[in-house]
Amino acid sequence: MKAKNKNKSGKILLGVTGSVAAYKAGDIIRRLQDKGHEVTVIMTKEAQRFIPALTLASLSGKKVCQDMFEEGASWEMHHIRLAQQADVLLIAPATANIIGKLASGIADDLLTCLALATTAKILIAPAMNVQMYKNKIVQNNCAKLKQFGMHFIDPIEGKLACGTFGEGHLADVETIVETVDRLIK
Numbered sequence: 001m002k003a004k005n006k007n008k009s010g011k012i013l014l015g016v017t018g019s020v021a022a023y024k025a026g027d028i029i030r031r032l033q034d035k036g037h038e039v040t041v042i043m044t045k046e047a048q049r050f051i052p053a054l055t056l057a058s059l060s061g062k063k064v065c066q067d068m069f070e071e072g073a074s075w076e077m078h079h080i081r082l083a084q085q086a087d088v089l090l091i092a093p094a095t096a097n098i099i100g101k102l103a104s105g106i107a108d109d110l111l112t113c114l115a116l117a118t119t120a121k122i123l124i125a126p127a128m129n130v131q132m133y134k135n136k137i138v139q140n141n142c143a144k145l146k147q148f149g150m151h152f153i154d155p156i157e158g159k160l161a162c163g164t165f166g167e168g169h170l171a172d173v174e175t176i177v178e179t180v181d182r183l184i185k
Contacts, residue, residue, distance in 0.1 A: 009035070009036035009037050009038070009184075010037050010038070010087035010088060010180075010184040011037070011038050011040070011085050011086050011087050011088075012032055012037045012038065012039045012040070012086070012087065012088050012089075012090055012180060013039075013040050013041075013042055013082060013086045013088070013089045013090065013114065013118075013120070014028060014029065014032075014039055014040070014041045014042065014060075014090050014091075014092065015042045015043075015044075015089060015090065015091035015092070015094075015098070015111045015114070015115070016041060016042070016043045016044070016047040016051070016056065016092070016093070017044045017046060017047050017091065017093060017094055017095045017097070017098045017111070018044055018045075018046020018047050018049060018050060018095055018097070019047075019050065019093035019094075019095050019127045019128065019161075019170075020050055020127075020161040021092075021093035021127040021161075021169075021170040022047045022050040022051045022093060023050065023051050024092070024093070024170055024173055025041070025051065025056055025092065025093075026051075026055060026056060026059045027173045028090075028092060028173055028176060028177065029041070029056065029059045029060050030059060031173055031174070031177045032177055032180060033060075035177060035180075035181060037180070037184075039060050039062075040060065040062055040065065040082065040086075041053075041056045041057070041060050041062070041064045041065065042064070042065045042066070042082070042110055042111050042114060043056065043064055043065070043066050043111075044098070044109055044111055045066075045109070046095070046097075048066065053066060065082065065110055066110065067110060068109060068110040068113060080117055082114055082118075083114050083117035083118035083119075083120070084118075084119075086114075086118055086120035087120055087121070087183075087184055088120055088121050088122075088123055088180055088183050088184060089114065089115060089118055089120050089121070089122045089123070090123045090125070090176070090180055091111070091115070091122070091123070091124045091125065092123075092124075092125035092127075092153075092170065092176055093125060093126070093127035093128075093170050094124045094125055094126045094127065095126075095127070095128055096126075096128050096132050096133070096135070096138050096141075098111065098112070099124065099126065099138060099141045099142060099145065100137070100138070100141050102115055102116075102124075102141075102145055102150075103140075103141035103142075103144045103145055104141075121151060121183045122145075122149075122150040122151065123150075123151045123152075123153065123176075123179060123180060123183060124142075124145065124150055124151070124152050124153070125152075125153040125155070125170060125171050125176055126142070126152070126154070126155050126168070126170075127155055127168065127169065127170035128155075128168050129160055129161075129162050129164070129166075129168055130160060130164060130165075130166030130167050130168040132168065133155060133167055133168040134167070151179070151183065153171045153175060153176055153179050154167075154171065155167055155168050155169055155170060155171060156169050156170075156171055156172065157169060
């Protein structure tokens with residue numbers, strides 16, 4: 001039996017997008033749970049190409065949400081229900097694609113609809129190629145989202161999936177978890 005953490009626990013929605021860093025979502029789930037948080041995973045179609053939903057479901061102990069129009073036992077607006085229950089929406093890893101969609105108000109999948117429907121704090125942890133991250137369009141999109149009150153954990157320098165070294169490596173998992181804790185307090 002896990003020892004209860006004295007910190008306030010929260011309901012975390014973990015949005016996982018199509019980056020090779022998606023494999024770190026499992027570690028993020030476990031460390032958030034160790035802090036007493038309840039984690040529900042939302043995966044984009046692209047994320048499912050990097051890590052199976054079954055892996056994240058096994059670690060979170062919950063069904064992974066993938067489809068906005070998923071049929072269930074009762075009719076409900078799935079994205080609205082999830083959005084209303086969240087304390088924090090953490091998107092890690094966040095690709096240039098998801099950042100661009102959010103900055104433009106595009107809601108064409110479950111994760112983007114959730115982000116636009118929630119009043120929870122939104123925390124974005126980018127992970128991408130250094131040139132993509134430094135691209136003026138991506139930087140402008142990040143600045144725009146910050147102006148709207150979204151929080152960011154900047155990527156760190158490291159070896160990237162493309163074999164180059166530079167800023168774009170997903171922030172350390174511990175940094176991500178500590179930031180979620182600070183947002184909940």
